[in-house]
Structure formats: structure tokens, C-alpha cells
Amino acid sequence: MKYRGKYTVNIDASLDKVWDILGDIGQIENYSPSAKSTTVVSEKNTGLGATRQCAIAPFGKLNEKIIDWGDHSYKLDIKMSPPGAFCKNQVAFSAKSAKNNTTDVILEVDSETRIPVPGFEKNMKAIIAGLKVYAETDERVDSIKQVDLSLVSKA
DSSP states (O other), rough: EEEEEEEEEESSSSSSHHEEEEEEHGGGGHOOEEEEEEESSOOOOOSOOOEEEEEEETTTTHHHOOOEEEEEEEEEEEEEEOOOEEEEEEEEEEEEEOGGGEEEEEEEEEEEESOOOTTTTHHHHHHHHHHHHHHHOOOOOSSSSSSSGGGGEEO
């Protein structure tokens, strides 16, 4: 089954603040409701080659490595440990300045699974909706109940 999508959200915070959070791969546990813990396993937590391991409910552990790095953007290649439903899983994040010192964030997903994954799109929306909450309030997001998925647009 293929899951492809592009999700956007506007964050009431400067590009610098949003990128300080998004560009540090160790911070995902602060804004993704499904990331229960994160360990950066590379020597660096930003840039090409930066790698993290996330405990993701209900999937288990994901090993995520930055395979492309640009100006306020990156792409992750994601592998499950042990291998599970996903055959291919890549996500890309980008951020750009918007009006009134806000920031637009885009999450692009390109995934293939062996079986249907219930709630996949909802989880993708929750990641950037959680980023919005964390960047605007500095409050860690532990539950999907803390985010408003209606603020995320699908392009």
C-alpha cells in the first residue's frame, strides 16, 4: 500500500525558532505525540548523516537517518527495527518564512507498506501539528489530544 502526501501548517514563530527545533533531530520527542523517546545515535544531531532511533507507539523502534540536507530542509530515510509493515518510508521536512514573522512547515511523505496502516495520515498530521504547539508554547506534546489536526492542510 502506498502512502504519499504533502502536509502544511503555519506556525506563529520565527523561522529561526522553528528551525532550531526541527533541524535538531533529537527534539522530535518534544513535538511528535507518537515519539515516546529519541536517542541520537550519530555524532551530530543536525546535518547530512545525522541519525536517531525513536521508540514510536505502536510500531516499535524506528531508525531514521538524514539522507538529504538543504537550506531549512531535510529528508529522512526510516527503517523499522525489527522490520515490520514498511517496505519504504521516507519523509521530508522544509520550513520557510511567512507573513508576520510566522513560518510555514511542509511535511512530505513517501511510504510503502506490506499491509494497511490504520491512522497513518493522522499520525503524519499530528507530527507537524505537534511542532506547531511546541514551537508556539514551549510545551512538550505527549498526546494527540494536545494538537488540532484541522490546522494542518493536505496539499
